[in-house]
Amino acid sequence: MPASETNARPPAPPSDRMADAIRFLALDAIERAGDGHPGAPLGCAEIATALFTRHLKCNPADPEWPDRDRFVLSNGHGSMLLYAALHLAGYEGLTIEEIRRFRELGSHCHGHPEIAAHLGIEATTGPLGQGIANAVGMAVAEAKLAAEFGRDLVDHHSYALVGDGCLMEGIAHEVISLAGHLRLGKLIFLWDDNRITDDGGTDLSISEDVRARFRAADWQVLDADGHDVEAVSDAIARAKQDPRPSLIACATVIGRGLPRLEGQRGAHGGRVFAADLAQARAARGWDHPAFTVPDDVLRAWRAGAGGRNRAAYADWTERLAARDPEQRAAFTRRSQARLPENWQDALRPAKRRFAEAGEARPTIEVSAEILADLTQALPELFSGAPDLEGPTRLKQALAAFTAQDRQGRYLHYGIREHAMGAMMNGIAAHRGLVPVGATYLVFSDYMRPALRMASLMGLPVITVYSHDSIGIGRNGPTHQPVEFLASLRAIPNMLVLRPADAVETVECWEMALANRHGPTSLILSRQPLPALRRMGPEENRSARGAYVLAEAEGGAQAVTLVGTGSEVALALGARDLLQAEGIPTAVVSMPSWEAFARQDEAYRRRTIPRDTVRVAVEAAIRQGWDHWIGEEGGFVGMTGFGASGPAEALFAHFGITAEAVAEAARARLPAA
Amino acid sequence: MPASETNARPPAPPSDRMADAIRFLALDAIERAGDGHPGAPLGCAEIATALFTRHLKCNPADPEWPDRDRFVLSNGHGSMLLYAALHLAGYEGLTIEEIRRFRELGSHCHGHPEIAAHLGIEATTGPLGQGIANAVGMAVAEAKLAAEFGRDLVDHHSYALVGDGCLMEGIAHEVISLAGHLRLGKLIFLWDDNRITDDGGTDLSISEDVRARFRAADWQVLDADGHDVEAVSDAIARAKQDPRPSLIACATVIGRGLPRLEGQRGAHGGRVFAADLAQARAARGWDHPAFTVPDDVLRAWRAGAGGRNRAAYADWTERLAARDPEQRAAFTRRSQARLPENWQDALRPAKRRFAEAGEARPTIEVSAEILADLTQALPELFSGAPDLEGPTRLKQALAAFTAQDRQGRYLHYGIREHAMGAMMNGIAAHRGLVPVGATYLVFSDYMRPALRMASLMGLPVITVYSHDSIGIGRNGPTHQPVEFLASLRAIPNMLVLRPADAVETVECWEMALANRHGPTSLILSRQPLPALRRMGPEENRSARGAYVLAEAEGGAQAVTLVGTGSEVALALGARDLLQAEGIPTAVVSMPSWEAFARQDEAYRRRTIPRDTVRVAVEAAIRQGWDHWIGEEGGFVGMTGFGASGPAEALFAHFGITAEAVAEAARARLPAA
Incomplete structure (x- = not known):
C-alpha cells in the first residue's frame, strides 16, 4: 500500500457493521461466560472502531513495535471491547478460541485486561483511574524519548478510553492537572460519556461540569456522537492537531444494541442471556452465528487496523536501520527494557x-x-x-x-x-x-x-x-x-x-x-x-536477603540478633553487651525478606539458626517476624503509632535500644 | 454581652497586632524546638485572626459545645498557627507552657495537630488532603443533624484552612466535586494561596486555574488579600450567605514577617534562628519578650473568640434545655458519641x-x-x-x-x-x-x-x-x-x-x-x-477473637485447624477427613486476630495448643500467621496474586481445599 493511502478510509462494509462485529463478539463471549460487563463493549463499539481502524498506529504482525500508539482501556471491566477489537485487528494470540474462553482459567481473555504487549494489551486495568494515569505516564515517556532519539523514531500517541468512574477517582484529577501542565499534546482521552454508573444515573453523585474542569487544566475539549464512527474519527483527527492534551467527550448509550438493558443502570455488569442475544441480533440485523465475523467485515478490520499502517511501519523500520549502529543498538536495547551490559x-x-x-x-x-x-x-x-x-x-x-x-x-x-x-x-x-x-x-x-x-x-x-x-x-x-x-x-x-x-x-x-x-x-x-561495613571485593552480601554481619565469639553461638536498617546498629550494640557477659552472639543484617526467602533452606538455617535464642529488632510492628524468629523469639520494635518528640527520646520512650535487645535475649536464655 | 453585639468587632488593638501575636508565638516556639514549619503560621496569621476573632462560633470554656463551628487545619504542618490561635482564644489546656514545649515528647503541641476536641483540635492532620475531606464530612454531619434536630440546635459552619498541597492531592478533587454536588453551603475553605511549595514556585508543577476548577464543581469562589483581616473577614461573611460551598482564595506571602525567608521556598519548613527572631521583631515592631502576649492583645483575642459567642452559647443552652427531655437526651447522647443503652x-x-x-x-x-x-x-x-x-x-x-x-x-x-x-x-x-x-x-x-x-x-x-x-x-x-x-x-x-x-x-x-x-x-x-453455627443463648463467641468451633474427638487432640471467613468450612471438611482416619482434630474459627490477642495467655494456649499440629487456612497470604501457628505450622492459602476463572476452579488451582488442609496436617504428624 503506498504511503499516501495510509490514512485512507476502508471501503465497505459500513462502519456500523464493523462496530457490530465488536458488539456481537462481546455479547457472545459474555453470554457464554455467564458473567462479564456488557455495558462498555456495547456502548463503546463505535469509538473502538474509529480508533482502531482509522487512527491507531499499530502492527498486529509486530505488536511490540516501539513506535506504536499506546491504547489503554482504563475502564477495564469492558475488557471484551479490547479483546474483540484486538482479535478483529489481527493480533494472532487473540484467536476466536481465546475469546470463546473469556473468563475461563488460563485464557488470555481475563475478566479484566492483563498486560501483554505481545497481544496488544498495554496495561492491566480494572481498578478505576489507574489506566488513565498509565496513559499519562506513557505520554511522558514518548515525549522524553522523542527528545532523546528524534521524532523519526519516536512519534506516537497515547490513548485512553475512560469512563465516569475513572474521572471521579481522585487520581484522575492529579493526572489531568499534571498532563495539562506538561502540555502532553499527544495524549488523548476518549470519554465514554454515558451518564450512567453502577448505582444509576450519574446525577446521583456528580453534577460537576467535567468539560470545564478539563479546560481549567488547559486541555482541549471536544464533543462527538459516540455512536458515529465518522464523528469520533474526526474528533480524534482534531485532537491530534492541538498542542494540548485532548478530551473527546463521546456521547454514548450504555449497552447500546442490547434492547433489554440499553441505557439502563443494569447494563454495566448485568447478566446476558441467550434471549437477549436473539433480541440484539434481530434489532441490529446481525444474522451471523455466535463467534462468527463475516468475511467482508473481518477483511475491512484487518485492512483498517493492520494494512493501514503497513507503509508507516516499513518506513520506520528503514529509518531505524539507517541510524548509526550505536544509536540503533541503544534504542533497541531500551525498547526491550534491557539494561546495558555491565x-x-x-x-x-x-x-x-x-x-x-x-x-x-x-x-x-x-x-x-x-x-x-x-x-x-x-x-x-x-x-x-x-x-x-x-x-x-x-x-x-x-x-x-x-x-x-x-x-x-x-x-x-x-x-x-x-x-x-x-x-x-x-x-x-x-x-x-x-x-x-x-x-x-x-x-x-x-x-x-x-x-x-x-x-x-x-x-x-x-x-x-x-x-x-x-x-x-x-x-x-x-x-x-x-x-x-x-x-x-x-x-x-x-x-x-x-x-x-x-x-x-x-x-x-x-x-x-x-x-x-x-x-x-x-x-x-x-x-x-553509622558505617557498619567497608566495601570489600566480595559478592553483594545484601543480595542474599540476610547475612551474618558479626559472628558469635568465644563458644557455640547462643544468641542470634536480627535487624534491618537503622536498627542493625542497635543489634551490634546489644551484641557488645552480651559478648561482654560471655554470651556468644551473632548479628544478622536482613535488608530484604523476599531475597532471603529465595535462598536455599540450608543457608537460611545457617544464617538464623533455630537452636539459638533469636531476637529481631526493627522500629516497626512485629507482623511477619515470627516467620524468621519463631513465635517464641524476642522482638524489639513498635506496638502502635509513634509520637512527636526528638528521635532519641522516642527510641528510648518506645524501648528500642541496645539494652532492650540484649534483655530480650537474656530473658530467653536457659537459666545458667 | 447583649446578643446584638455578638458580631461586633473588637475594639483596639489593631488587627495586625492581633495577627502578630500568632506570628511571634509561632516563631518563638519553632525557634525553641529547633524545627517546625514557620511558613504557614506566618503566612496565615491574618486569616486565623479574622476567622477566630470575628466569625468562628466557639466557646473556649466549653470546647466540645456540639453546635460549635468546626475548624480543620488541613495544612497540618502549620500546627503552631492552630496552637497559637487556640491559646490566644482562651483554650485552657493550651497554656503558654505547652506552647513552649512545642514538639517535645508529651506536649499537646505535637509536630502536627492531634485530635483533641477538648483543646479545640478537631482532627489530626498532616498527610495532605485529609483535613479538607474531614471538613466536608463534618459539613455533611451538620446538615444531616440539622435536618434531624432542627436548626435551633444544629447550625454551624465547617471551615478548613487549605494549602496548595491539599488541593493538588487527588482526594481534594473527590471532595470538591461531591461537596458541590451536595450543595454544602456551610462549608468554607480558606486557601493559603501563596504560590510556593516545598520544591519552589507552584509553577513547577501546576498551571491549572484553581478557581475555575472549583466553579466547575459549583462552588462560590471569592478572593481576598490574605494579609488584610478586614478583607478576609468580609469574604467569610459573603461565603456564609451563599447556598453553595465557598472557596476563599487568600493571597498570602509565605513566612510573612520573617525577613530572611518570607516569600521564599525555604520558609515552608526552614529552620528559624535567634537572629531571625530579632530581625522579625524589629521588622514588625514587636518588642515583647519571647512567649509573651501583651495584655491588650490577649484581651482582644479573648473577647473576640470567647466573649463574642457568649450570648449565642447561652441562648443555645436555653434552647436545648427547653426541648422535651427525650429529644434533649437523644441529642446529648449522640453529641457525646454514646450508643443508646441496650x-x-x-x-x-x-x-x-x-x-x-x-x-x-x-x-x-x-x-x-x-x-x-x-x-x-x-x-x-x-x-x-x-x-x-x-x-x-x-x-x-x-x-x-x-x-x-x-x-x-x-x-x-x-x-x-x-x-x-x-x-x-x-x-x-x-x-x-x-x-x-x-x-x-x-x-x-x-x-x-x-x-x-x-x-x-x-x-x-x-x-x-x-x-x-x-x-x-x-x-x-x-x-x-x-x-x-x-x-x-x-x-x-x-x-x-x-x-x-x-x-x-x-x-x-x-x-x-x-x-x-x-x-x-x-x-x-x-x-x-454455609451456616456453621446456630445462634445459641451463649456469649458472643467471636468476641474472643478465636474459639473452638469443633472439638477433637476420640482421644487427645492431635491437630488444630484454624480458619477465618470462607475457609472455616474447609477446615471443618479437613477435620472430617482426619477424624475419619482416627486423628483427633479440633477446628478453631478465628474471626479476629486483634480480639484474640487481647485474651489472656491461658485462653490463647487452650484454644490453639502448641503441642498439637497447627494448620491455618485462609485464602490470603501467610504473613503474620506464624504468630499463631508457629513457623513449623502448616498454612494453606495464597502465595501470590489470584487469577481470572470460576471461583471453584480457582480454589482448586491454588490448592485451597479441605484435602490440602488435611494433607498439611498429616505431613506434620509424627510417624505412627
Whole structure:
C-alpha cells in the first residue's frame, strides 16, 4: 500500500457493521461466560472502531513495535471491547478460541485486561483511574524519548478510553492537572460519556461540569456522537492537531444494541442471556452465528487496523536501520527494557567511595549520591518526586522535564503521590525509561493502589522512600511509619529493601536495578546511620536477603540478633553487651525478606539458626517476624503509632535500644 | 454581652497586632524546638485572626459545645498557627507552657495537630488532603443533624484552612466535586494561596486555574488579600450567605514577617534562628519578650473568640434545655458519641433469624440484613458506598442524603473511595452520626491513608468490605484481595473481623459497634457461605477473637485447624477427613486476630495448643500467621496474586481445599 493511502478510509462494509462485529463478539463471549460487563463493549463499539481502524498506529504482525500508539482501556471491566477489537485487528494470540474462553482459567481473555504487549494489551486495568494515569505516564515517556532519539523514531500517541468512574477517582484529577501542565499534546482521552454508573444515573453523585474542569487544566475539549464512527474519527483527527492534551467527550448509550438493558443502570455488569442475544441480533440485523465475523467485515478490520499502517511501519523500520549502529543498538536495547551490559560498572564510583568505612550518614543521602552516578551512566533513568525534591535529594543537578524542555530527566510530580505511582507504571510499561520516584515512606499509602498494579504487572519501577521510622522525630505519628514495612512486604512480587548503612545502600541499589520483573521499594533513613561495613571485593552480601554481619565469639553461638536498617546498629550494640557477659552472639543484617526467602533452606538455617535464642529488632510492628524468629523469639520494635518528640527520646520512650535487645535475649536464655 | 453585639468587632488593638501575636508565638516556639514549619503560621496569621476573632462560633470554656463551628487545619504542618490561635482564644489546656514545649515528647503541641476536641483540635492532620475531606464530612454531619434536630440546635459552619498541597492531592478533587454536588453551603475553605511549595514556585508543577476548577464543581469562589483581616473577614461573611460551598482564595506571602525567608521556598519548613527572631521583631515592631502576649492583645483575642459567642452559647443552652427531655437526651447522647443503652437489643431480630442454622448465604448479604435492623433501631447510623449500592447491598430502603433531602441516611459517595474514607472520619469526629461505608476489599487501598488516620484518631468508623478473596472468581486478580487481610491487620488500632457464617456476622457486627475507640473493618464474602453455627443463648463467641468451633474427638487432640471467613468450612471438611482416619482434630474459627490477642495467655494456649499440629487456612497470604501457628505450622492459602476463572476452579488451582488442609496436617504428624 503506498504511503499516501495510509490514512485512507476502508471501503465497505459500513462502519456500523464493523462496530457490530465488536458488539456481537462481546455479547457472545459474555453470554457464554455467564458473567462479564456488557455495558462498555456495547456502548463503546463505535469509538473502538474509529480508533482502531482509522487512527491507531499499530502492527498486529509486530505488536511490540516501539513506535506504536499506546491504547489503554482504563475502564477495564469492558475488557471484551479490547479483546474483540484486538482479535478483529489481527493480533494472532487473540484467536476466536481465546475469546470463546473469556473468563475461563488460563485464557488470555481475563475478566479484566492483563498486560501483554505481545497481544496488544498495554496495561492491566480494572481498578478505576489507574489506566488513565498509565496513559499519562506513557505520554511522558514518548515525549522524553522523542527528545532523546528524534521524532523519526519516536512519534506516537497515547490513548485512553475512560469512563465516569475513572474521572471521579481522585487520581484522575492529579493526572489531568499534571498532563495539562506538561502540555502532553499527544495524549488523548476518549470519554465514554454515558451518564450512567453502577448505582444509576450519574446525577446521583456528580453534577460537576467535567468539560470545564478539563479546560481549567488547559486541555482541549471536544464533543462527538459516540455512536458515529465518522464523528469520533474526526474528533480524534482534531485532537491530534492541538498542542494540548485532548478530551473527546463521546456521547454514548450504555449497552447500546442490547434492547433489554440499553441505557439502563443494569447494563454495566448485568447478566446476558441467550434471549437477549436473539433480541440484539434481530434489532441490529446481525444474522451471523455466535463467534462468527463475516468475511467482508473481518477483511475491512484487518485492512483498517493492520494494512493501514503497513507503509508507516516499513518506513520506520528503514529509518531505524539507517541510524548509526550505536544509536540503533541503544534504542533497541531500551525498547526491550534491557539494561546495558555491565551496568553494574556504574556502581563502581560509589563502591570506591565506601571502600573504607566512613562517617555516619542518612541512607537517603547516600542513595541520592548513588543515583547521581547511576543517572550519569544509565540514560534511561528518569526520576521524580511529589514536591519532596529537597528531603529526598533526588533531583541533584538534573534538569526538569517540562512543557518546554523534554530533555529533562526529573519530573516535578507536584503533591500527587498517586499520580506518580501510576504514571511510573505507564512509563515502565511503555519501555525506554526506568522510572525512579521518591517520597516519604508514610506517603506510600497514597500510591498504594498503583504499587499493587506495578507488582501485578511485574513492572521494574523503583520507589525510594525516606523518613522510614520514628527516627524522623518531632513531626510525629502522622509522619512516622510503623506498619509500612509490613504492608509493603505483604504485596506479592514487591521487593522491599532496607539497608543498614552506606555499603548496604549500594548493594540494595544493585538489587533494585537487577529486579526487572517487579517493583522495588528502597527504604531509607532521614537520620544518619553509622558505617557498619567497608566495601570489600566480595559478592553483594545484601543480595542474599540476610547475612551474618558479626559472628558469635568465644563458644557455640547462643544468641542470634536480627535487624534491618537503622536498627542493625542497635543489634551490634546489644551484641557488645552480651559478648561482654560471655554470651556468644551473632548479628544478622536482613535488608530484604523476599531475597532471603529465595535462598536455599540450608543457608537460611545457617544464617538464623533455630537452636539459638533469636531476637529481631526493627522500629516497626512485629507482623511477619515470627516467620524468621519463631513465635517464641524476642522482638524489639513498635506496638502502635509513634509520637512527636526528638528521635532519641522516642527510641528510648518506645524501648528500642541496645539494652532492650540484649534483655530480650537474656530473658530467653536457659537459666545458667 | 447583649446578643446584638455578638458580631461586633473588637475594639483596639489593631488587627495586625492581633495577627502578630500568632506570628511571634509561632516563631518563638519553632525557634525553641529547633524545627517546625514557620511558613504557614506566618503566612496565615491574618486569616486565623479574622476567622477566630470575628466569625468562628466557639466557646473556649466549653470546647466540645456540639453546635460549635468546626475548624480543620488541613495544612497540618502549620500546627503552631492552630496552637497559637487556640491559646490566644482562651483554650485552657493550651497554656503558654505547652506552647513552649512545642514538639517535645508529651506536649499537646505535637509536630502536627492531634485530635483533641477538648483543646479545640478537631482532627489530626498532616498527610495532605485529609483535613479538607474531614471538613466536608463534618459539613455533611451538620446538615444531616440539622435536618434531624432542627436548626435551633444544629447550625454551624465547617471551615478548613487549605494549602496548595491539599488541593493538588487527588482526594481534594473527590471532595470538591461531591461537596458541590451536595450543595454544602456551610462549608468554607480558606486557601493559603501563596504560590510556593516545598520544591519552589507552584509553577513547577501546576498551571491549572484553581478557581475555575472549583466553579466547575459549583462552588462560590471569592478572593481576598490574605494579609488584610478586614478583607478576609468580609469574604467569610459573603461565603456564609451563599447556598453553595465557598472557596476563599487568600493571597498570602509565605513566612510573612520573617525577613530572611518570607516569600521564599525555604520558609515552608526552614529552620528559624535567634537572629531571625530579632530581625522579625524589629521588622514588625514587636518588642515583647519571647512567649509573651501583651495584655491588650490577649484581651482582644479573648473577647473576640470567647466573649463574642457568649450570648449565642447561652441562648443555645436555653434552647436545648427547653426541648422535651427525650429529644434533649437523644441529642446529648449522640453529641457525646454514646450508643443508646441496650443497643445490643437491635441485634435481636437478626439473632432470632439465625436461631436455627439456615441455608448458605453470602456474608455481605447477611450483613446488609443486620445493618437494616440496626439502622431502624439506631438513628445515628449513616451509610454510604462508592457506587456499589448493588453489590454491597447497603442502601436497602434508605433514602439518599442529597442536596434536596438532608433527611436521607445513605450517601452516594460516587466512585470516590478516598473521599468516603476521609469524610467518614470527619463525620465520626463531628459526632452525632456513626458512619458506615461499604466497598470491595481491594478498594480499601484507595482509602488507606484515611483508614490510617481513623486508627490514629481512634474514631469509631465502620467499613464493610465485600468481595474478600479469590472467591469472587472471574473478575480476576485486580479484584481479588490476597494481601489485604495482612495489610489491614498491620494498621495499629484497626479491628479486623472476618466472620465465617451468618451467626458470626451478627457477632462481628456487635463487636464493630462496641468498638468505640478505633475503626473496624468487617470483611465479607460475595459467595454464599454455609451456616456453621446456630445462634445459641451463649456469649458472643467471636468476641474472643478465636474459639473452638469443633472439638477433637476420640482421644487427645492431635491437630488444630484454624480458619477465618470462607475457609472455616474447609477446615471443618479437613477435620472430617482426619477424624475419619482416627486423628483427633479440633477446628478453631478465628474471626479476629486483634480480639484474640487481647485474651489472656491461658485462653490463647487452650484454644490453639502448641503441642498439637497447627494448620491455618485462609485464602490470603501467610504473613503474620506464624504468630499463631508457629513457623513449623502448616498454612494453606495464597502465595501470590489470584487469577481470572470460576471461583471453584480457582480454589482448586491454588490448592485451597479441605484435602490440602488435611494433607498439611498429616505431613506434620509424627510417624505412627
